[in-house]
Amino acid sequence: MASNISERASSSMENISESHSMLTIPNQESPLFANPLLITVNSTPFRIAALVLLTLLVSTYTLSLFKFIRTRNSQRPGKPAPTLPYYLLGICHAFDLDWSMASFLANTVKRWGYLSPIAVRAGPFGFTMIVNPNHIRTILRSSKTLTNRPMLAFVMEKWFSTPKEYLHFYAAHDPSVTTPGGMPERMHDFQVKVSLKYLSGKHLLEMSERYLAILKSRLVKLDIPTDGWVEISDFYTWLQNQVTSSIIEAMMGSRILEMYPGIVEDFWKFEHQVANYSRGLPRWMIPSAYKTRERLLANIKAWNRLANRESDYTQHGEEGPEWDEFFGTKFIKAREGYLREYGLNEDAIASEHLGLLFGSNANVVPAVFWYIFESFKDVELQEKLKTELQDCLKPETGDLDIPKFSTKPLLQSTYAEVLRLCVTTTTTRTNENANFKLGPDYTIDKDKTMTIFASITAYNRQAWGTARPESVGKPLDEFWPERFLRSNKKEANFSLEGLTECWMPYGGGQRMCPGRHFAKNVIISTLGLLLELFECELVDVQQAEQVKPDTKWVPYGTLPPTKEVAVRLRRTE
Ligand code: HEM
Numbered sequence: 001m002a003s004n005i006s007e008r009a010s011s012s013m014e015n016i017s018e019s020h021s022m023l024t025i026p027n028q029e030s031p032l033f034a035n036p037l038l039i040t041v042n043s044t045p046f047r048i049a050a051l052v053l054l055t056l057l058v059s060t061y062t063l064s065l066f067k068f069i070r071t072r073n074s075q076r077p078g079k080p081a082p083t084l085p086y087y088l089l090g091i092c093h094a095f096d097l098d099w100s101m102a103s104f105l106a107n108t109v110k111r112w113g114y115l116s117p118i119a120v121r122a123g124p125f126g127f128t129m130i131v132n133p134n135h136i137r138t139i140l141r142s143s144k145t146l147t148n149r150p151m152l153a154f155v156m157e158k159w160f161s162t163p164k165e166y167l168h169f170y171a172a173h174d175p176s177v178t179t180p181g182g183m184p185e186r187m188h189d190f191q192v193k194v195s196l197k198y199l200s201g202k203h204l205l206e207m208s209e210r211y212l213a214i215l216k217s218r219l220v221k222l223d224i225p226t227d228g229w230v231e232i233s234d235f236y237t238w239l240q241n242q243v244t245s246s247i248i249e250a251m252m253g254s255r256i257l258e259m260y261p262g263i264v265e266d267f268w269k270f271e272h273q274v275a276n277y278s279r280g281l282p283r284w285m286i287p288s289a290y291k292t293r294e295r296l297l298a299n300i301k302a303w304n305r306l307a308n309r310e311s312d313y314t315q316h317g318e319e320g321p322e323w324d325e326f327f328g329t330k331f332i333k334a335r336e337g338y339l340r341e342y343g344l345n346e347d348a349i350a351s352e353h354l355g356l357l358f359g360s361n362a363n364v365v366p367a368v369f370w371y372i373f374e375s376f377k378d379v380e381l382q383e384k385l386k387t388e389l390q391d392c393l394k395p396e397t398g399d400l401d402i403p404k405f406s407t408k409p410l411l412q413s414t415y416a417e418v419l420r421l422c423v424t425t426t427t428t429r430t431n432e433n434a435n436f437k438l439g440p441d442y443t444i445d446k447d448k449t450m451t452i453f454a455s456i457t458a459y460n461r462q463a464w465g466t467a468r469p470e471s472v473g474k475p476l477d478e479f480w481p482e483r484f485l486r487s488n489k490k491e492a493n494f495s496l497e498g499l500t501e502c503w504m505p506y507g508g509g510q511r512m513c514p515g516r517h518f519a520k521n522v523i524i525s526t527l528g529l530l531l532e533l534f535e536c537e538l539v540d541v542q543q544a545e546q547v548k549p550d551t552k553w554v555p556y557g558t559l560p561p562t563k564e565v566a567v568r569l570r571r572t573e
Contacts, residue, residue: 068082102424109459117132129451137501148430163348198331204518207331209402237564243522247364251328251356273289304350371415391408408494409491410485423558423559427454427504432446467499535571
């Protein structure tokens with residue numbers, strides 16, 4: 001049998017070599033030897049087509065460049081934003097944006113400066129980049145006229161998979177459509193009010209202290225001895241696990257983590273896919289991204305049912321408990337209340353909770369990483385931060401006194417500098433009622449989206465220098481923890497004064513991120529806790545120097561590190 005097979009194999013090999021030997025091999029000099037691509041390239045029709053295409057590209061670019069410059073230089077008041085020159089009609093800047101949004105944006109301001117608004121188009125989509133600090137100020141002061149609803153509707157649909165029939169709650173401009181049963185306000189406006197109320201004052205303090213207590217109980221249980229180092233090979237992923245589960249428990253209760261132990265892992269898988277959800281890639285191209293999101297939504301829905309069965313969301317007034325294991329905070333209960341009042345079904349409510357999970361983790365966790373990482377890299381900085389943290393301990397318990405963070409200059413300045421360099425959020429605004437006057441010179445058409453990029457305003461040297469000359473004592477592409485300090489005769493103080501149009505990780509105006517105070521508390525207190533419980537070291541200091549915020553990441557939030565960072569911990573005595 002075996003010999004039969006080898007016989008057959010050798011005979012077929014022979015057949016092959018026979019048939020090969022029958023082929024006439026052309027002379028290598030002969031044009032026939034050239035591969036088919038070369039033949040096509042050398043053909044006259046191809047050359048003509050290439051020439052026509054090249055002419056088309058060059059003339060499209062020249063024409064669009066001419067229009068761009070003419071509009072920019074025009075003295076006509078109320079002119080439109082010039083459209084950035086492009087090579088391909090229709091597609092315009094789509095390839096550049098998709099290839100690397102970060103380089104596209106940086107190159108655009110490098111070439112055209114921070115003066116005029118610049119319209120960018122990617123097929124049917126478009127936005128106007130707002131880079132001039134005066135224009136940014138006008139936008140931030142127009143919170144009554146401008147909304148972020150179109151963007152919100154986009155992310156609710158594309159990222160959080162809100163059922164189609166509920167999307168009008170986010171997008172609709174006509175109040176009569178958004179107010180079933182005579183609800184007095186549009187849902188989104190109401191949502192903002194609730195976030196502002198429960199993410200400030202005593203509720204904020206309660207949630208921040210709970211976060212710290214939960215994180216501490218987790219870290220205390222870890223098997224890290226006092227007499228030996230434990231190495232964590234991927235510190236960023238380790239932090240994601242510790243911080244995200246503590247935020248979830250502090251905000252949404254402990255039951256959700258018990259019911260769905262995979263929530264943290266699934267959340268970060270989901271977060272990694274937001275660019276693909278935005279692109280609207282179909283299920284067959286990214287099946288696991290779809291499955292992860294479905295798993296998240298199904299489990300959140302199951303938790304929400306349990307919470308409604310076992311607890312009472314109406315108890316978010318003065319008399320109700322600040323926290324319970326089912327719903328977590330009053331913030332979640334109040335959200336549940338209005339979502340139900342507006343008539344959202346269980347699926348739409350689950351999408352809302354996924355949105356909040358995203359808002360409360362996706363930016364803050366990488367920011368925690370960079371804050372800690374910078375302090376591990378620079379031991380001198382770490383010592384100074386430690387001294388300020390020591391000053392923030394409650395004498396009775398030895399726990400961190402969170403409100404005291406706001407009195408410490410370097411803790412806050414380092415925090416602001418970290419956010420300046422690693423946050424690439426956008427502030428989007430649209431006028432849904434009329435054209436919008438950006439100033440005496442430019443007018444943006446009704447329904448057109450204006451976008452401010454935190455990663456662009458962070459590097460506008462002229463604006464920083466004019467607003468706060470001492471803030472550009474070191475180049476803006478350097479990490480300088482003292483950048484936000486202001487010295488008077490006696491001491492240095494932390495201040496963001498004058499930098500509203502420059503430092504924009506949280507957006508700005510009335511719609512500025514309502515979770516920013518909680519984010520700051522989480523960032524500073526996590527470092528405080530780590531330094532209290534452990535001695536911490538980078539495993540390879542030289543390698544750490546090469547780790548940077550990964551700008552390949554789409555500019556939807558805080559950038560993750562380009563490489564894994566290994567850290568070793570030893571419990572303090
Ligand atoms: C470093 C961390 C964070 C960054 C960089 C960040 C950034 C932002 C930005 C840029 C916006 C849009 C603001 C605008 O349009 O002007 C926003 C909105 C929002 N953020 Fe944050 N955020 C962070 C943390 C948080 C946290 C921890 C929470 C919740 C506890 C949160 C909750 C929200 C909510 C609910 C909105 C939507 C407000 C609205 O509906 O208009 N954020 N955030």
